[in-house]
Structure formats: C-alpha cells, structure tokens
Amino acid sequence: MKFNKWTLGLAAIGAVSLASAARAEEAKMSTLGTAVSSTVLSGYVDTSVHWNPGYSANVPAYSFNNPGKADGFNLDSVKLSLAKAEDESEWAAGYQFDMFFGPDADALNTRSNGGGTSSDFVIEQAYVTLRTPVGNGIDWKLGVFDTVIGYESTADPNNPNYTRSYGYTIEPTTHTGLYGTYKVCDLLTIGAGVANTFGPTIGGAQTGPGFPSGRAFPPKAESYKTYMGTVALTAPNSWGFLGGSSLSAGIINGYNPGAGATQTAFYAGATLNTPITALKTGISYDYENIANQNLGNGNVPEQWAEDVALYASFQATEKMSFNARAEYFWQSEGQVTPNQILAEAGQPSKILALTGTLQYDLWKNVLSRLEVRWDHEADGTGPAYGGQFRPNGSSTPTLHNAWLIAANIIYKF
Numbered sequence: 001m002k003f004n005k006w007t008l009g010l011a012a013i014g015a016v017s018l019a020s021a022a023r024a025e026e027a028k029m030s031t032l033g034t035a036v037s038s039t040v041l042s043g044y045v046d047t048s049v050h051w052n053p054g055y056s057a058n059v060p061a062y063s064f065n066n067p068g069k070a071d072g073f074n075l076d077s078v079k080l081s082l083a084k085a086e087d088e089s090e091w092a093a094g095y096q097f098d099m100f101f102g103p104d105a106d107a108l109n110t111r112s113n114g115g116g117t118s119s120d121f122v123i124e125q126a127y128v129t130l131r132t133p134v135g136n137g138i139d140w141k142l143g144v145f146d147t148v149i150g151y152e153s154t155a156d157p158n159n160p161n162y163t164r165s166y167g168y169t170i171e172p173t174t175h176t177g178l179y180g181t182y183k184v185c186d187l188l189t190i191g192a193g194v195a196n197t198f199g200p201t202i203g204g205a206q207t208g209p210g211f212p213s214g215r216a217f218p219p220k221a222e223s224y225k226t227y228m229g230t231v232a233l234t235a236p237n238s239w240g241f242l243g244g245s246s247l248s249a250g251i252i253n254g255y256n257p258g259a260g261a262t263q264t265a266f267y268a269g270a271t272l273n274t275p276i277t278a279l280k281t282g283i284s285y286d287y288e289n290i291a292n293q294n295l296g297n298g299n300v301p302e303q304w305a306e307d308v309a310l311y312a313s314f315q316a317t318e319k320m321s322f323n324a325r326a327e328y329f330w331q332s333e334g335q336v337t338p339n340q341i342l343a344e345a346g347q348p349s350k351i352l353a354l355t356g357t358l359q360y361d362l363w364k365n366v367l368s369r370l371e372v373r374w375d376h377e378a379d380g381t382g383p384a385y386g387g388q389f390r391p392n393g394s395s396t397p398t399l400h401n402a403w404l405i406a407a408n409i410i411y412k413f
Contacts, residue, residue, distance in 0.1 A: 042413060043080040046102075046156050049073050049407040055386035057395040060375040060402050061347050063164040064104045076408075077104035079124070079155065090133035096145075098125040108154065110144065110174050112202040112214060123202065124154060124174065140180045141193075144202055147172045148179060148191060148230050149250035149267035151284035151309065160282075160313050161357045162371045162408040166329035167286035167307040171265055172252060174200040175226065176214060191230040191250075198226050198256040198263050216255035220262075226254020245272045256290075261300040264289045271311075282311035305331035323357040328378075350379035369408040376401050 048069070052059065056070030064076065078101040086092035100108060105122045127143030152159045152168040177195025184190060196203050196215055203214040216224035230250035237243035249268040256263040269284035285308050292302040309327035316322060329351040357371040377384040377400045385402035387395030 039082055039084050041080075041082055043078070044155075044157055044410050044412045045078050046076040046104075046408070046410045047074065048076050048162070048409070051405045053403045053405070054399060055388055055395075057387040058385050058397045059404075060351070060353070060385065061169070062166055062353075062375075063169045064107055065163065066107075068103070075102050076156065077102040086129055086131055086139070090131065090137070092129075092131040094129040096125055096127055096129065096141075098123070100124040108173060108200065110200045110202055134182075136183050138180050138182050140178060142178050144174060144176050145179060146174060147252070148175075148193065148228055149252060149265065150286075151267075151269045151282065151311070156408075157367050157410050157412055160311060160323040161325050161355050162369050162406055163355060163373055163404070165284075165307065165309050165325060165327055166305075166351065166353065167267075167284050167309050167327065170286055170288045170305045170307065171267065172198055172200070172256075174202075175228075176201075176203040177226070179228070181230075187234055187236060189232045189234075191228075191232075193228045195226040195228065195254065198252065198254040198265075199258050201257060213257045216257075220255050224255055226252065228252040241273055241275045243273070246270065259290055259300070261290050261293055264291075278315040280313045282313075284309045284311070303332045305329070319361045321359045323359065325353075325355040327353050329353070333379075348377040348379050348381065348384045350377075352376040352378045365412050367408075367410040367412060369406075371404075371406045371408065373404040373406070374401065375404075 050069050050072060052070045057067055059065055059067055059070055069076075080099045080101070082095075082097045084094040086094045100110075100122050102120055105120055105124075108122055108124065110122045110124065111119050123144060125143075125145050127141045127145045130140045130142065132138045132140070146154055150168055150171045152165055154173060156162070175193070175195035175197075177193055179191060179193030179195075181189055181191040197213070201214040215222040216226075228250065230248065232246060232248040235242050235245040239245075247268075247270040250266075252265045254262065266287045267285070269282065271280060271282045273280055285306075287304070287306050289304045290300060290302060293300050307327055307329040309325055312324045314322045331347075331349055333349045353373065353375045355371065355373045357369050359367065359369045362368055375385070383397040383399050385397055386399035387397050
C-alpha cells in the first residue's frame with residue numbers, strides 16, 4: 001500500500017505506525033466504496049421522427065411540441081440520472097440528480113439564470129431525501145423536484161403516449177423547495193410542501209428585465225411562497241379486480257413569475273384495473289386559474305384552463321401494447337401574455353384531441369412507439385393550425401385540424 005509523505009514522516013518519528021495507517025486507509029476506502037456502490041446510474045436517449053400531413057406551421061401548443069420538430073428527424077432529449085435510494089433505517093438518507101439535455105431541456109426552462117437565454121442542458125431534479133422516524137416515517141425531498149401533481153411525467157418513457165396531453169401542458173413542472181410524504185396506511189398516503197414559486201426556475205433573484213425570477217419578486221416579497229398538498233388512495237386487494245387501482249388529487253397555489261401573478265392548479269386522477277387483466281383505464285382532470293389581480297405592475301385579468309382526459313392501455317403480448325388517450329381542453333379567451341396558462345398565446349379556446357399509440361419492444365432496452373394524433377380546433381372560430389412557412393417564421397393559419405404521425409425510439413440504460 002502506498003502512503004503519502006505526511007504519513008511516512010509521522011511514522012519516522014514514531015507518532016503513528018504504518019500498520020494502523022494501513023487499517024485507517026482501508027476503512028476509508030471501504031466507506032468510499034460502499035457510498036459509490038449504492039449509487040445507481042440510469043437514463044435514456046429519446047429520439048423521434050415527425051410527419052405533419054399538410055402545412056406544419058402553427059402546430060398545437062402542447063408541451064415539447066413546436067414547428068422545429070415538424071416533418072423531420074429529432075433528438076428530443078437525453079436524460080442522465082444519479083441516485084441513491086433510502087434504505088430501511090429510521091434515519092435513512094439518499095439523493096436524486098437528473099440532468100436533462102437537448103431541445104426538450106430548453107423547453108423545460110428550469111435554468112437558474114432565468115428565461116433570457118436558451119440552453120440545451122438543464123437540471124431537471126436535484127434533491128436530497130431524508131426520513132424522520134415520526135409515526136410510520138416521513139420522507140422528505142429538499143431541493144429541485146418534479147411537480148407533485150399530474151397523470152403524466154416529464155420523463156418520456158414513463159408515459160403511455162409519446163406526445164403530452166394539454167393537462168400536462170397547463171400543470172407546473174418543477175419546484176425548488178421542501179416536500180414531505182407520510183404513509184398513513186397501505187391504502188392512504190398524504191403529502192405537503194412549500195416551494196419558492198409556482199414556476200420552474202431554480203431559486204435565485206431576478207437578474208434583469210424579462211428574466212423570470214426564482215423568487216416571488218417582483219412584485220411580491222421574496223418571502224411569499226408556493227404551497228402544495230396531495231392525497232393518494234390505493235384500493236385493497238379485497239376489492240376484486242379493482243384491487244391495486246389508485247386515486248390521487250393535489251392542489252398548488254403560489255406566485256408564477258412567468259405570468260406575473262398568483263396561480264392555482266388543481267388535479268385529480270385515477271388509474272383503474274378492469275376485469276380484463278390486460279386492460280387498464282385512467283382518467284384525469286386538470287384546472288388552472290389566475291384570478292383577476294393587480295400586484296402593482298398593472299392589472300392581470302382572470303384566466304383559466306381545464307382539461308379532461310381518458311386513457312386506456314391494452315397489453316396484447318409481452319412485447320406489444322396499445323395505448324389511447326381522448327381529451328377535451330377548454331380555456332378563457334383573449335389571452336394577452338404568453339406563459340400565463342398555455343405555453344403559447346392565441347391558441348383555440350376549445351380543443352378536442354385523440355391520440356393512439358402502438359408500442360412494440362423489438363430490441364432489448366429499447367422502447368419503440370408509433371403514434372397518430374389528431375388535434376381539432378373546436379371553438380367554431382377561424383383556422384388555428386397549418387400555414388406556409390415564411391422566412392421570418394410566421395404564417396397565417398389555414399386549417400381547423402392538425403395531424404401528427406410520429407415514431408419514437410428511446411434507449412434506456
């Protein structure tokens with residue numbers, strides 16, 4: 001074993017023995033090896049091919065969809081995760097660190113320097129997990145974590161469909177704060193938390209005009225926080241085929257720097273088993289509201305958005321499954337500022353969308369999907385989609401319907 005010069009010097013004057021130093025070094029390496037061996041590296045590379053029949057300008061404004069992906073080959077995102085799960089001890093600890101690369105990372109917009117610059121690299125999550133032995137044990141997350149509500153996930157492979165719903169689009173995505181969950185019993189789990197803001201920006205002060213702040217400033221004091229609460233129910237096995245079905249609900253209220261106003265989000269959803277083992281169904285309801293308010297920087301009119309979605313998944317074989325989603329989205333008209341409810345102002349006030357996805361896992365560690373999606377402008381107004389591309393990127397909508405045929409290939413490791 002090699003020793004540093006300070007250890008050799010102390011051994012020369014008899015202050016330490018090389019044998020004891022060797023044992024100390026071995027213990028140190030053993031501790032380090034244990035910490036490293038408990039860390040899990042995982043992630044995925046997410047790619048896609050889009051075909052938009054007809055003109056591909058003015059595409060529907062659901063999350064991670066934009067004209068830059070239309071009619072072409074895309075790298076959507078690359079995710080790299082390092083994590084150490086909590087063990088079963090009373091004072092367990094761990095962490096989760098998720099890095100997000102690619103165009104979808106830019107859309108996620110969690111970067112701490114605000115929205116004035118673009119970046120194909122952001123931190124999606126980075127939090128420490130802690131358990132406190134109160135009752136059955138409270139598990140805490142402290143740091144940056146995904147929103148605690150919603151049927152769908154930011155992580156693409158976790159969703160039944162490739163494209164996101166409008167329900168996911170109007171939900172908050174990421175918070176910087178503290179969130180705790182408590183398992184009351186096998187049937188009931190509750191959660192509560194506090195965060196800096198409603199929006200995704202990682203904590204930090206405003207850096208200049210047009211830069212969303214990671215605090216509720218301006219116009220509210222930075223001490224103004226965002227609060228959240230959740231409840232989740234799981235049906236017992238004694239309920240027959242419904243055993244294992246789940247129902248969850250949550251509410252979040254706080255300041256949204258992107259909207260310059262306080263905002264409320266409510267979610268309720270359920271995943272239900274059926275008498276047919278291979279068939280599972282789901283339903284979700286999302287509601288977003290910005291009440292009429294004047295916070296000193298001009299009046300913000302009331303705005304709201306709602307979405308109801310139905311899901312069905314059929315596992316035909318070990319490798320092949322069919323997933324479907326039908327949703328109806330409606331919102332207040334006359335939006336005046338982007339990023340208040342939808343990701344893009346000027347969208348229809350009513351939208352009907354149908355999505356069908358065929359998944360076939362042909363290659364090992366590869367999720368492969370073929371998806372067809374139809375979005376329909378249903379408010380009876382003028383066309384909302386399509387239009388010829390112009391040099392400056394703008395065009396006049398010409399269609400009431402938008403079609404997408406997409407192939408999605410994800411390698412998971």
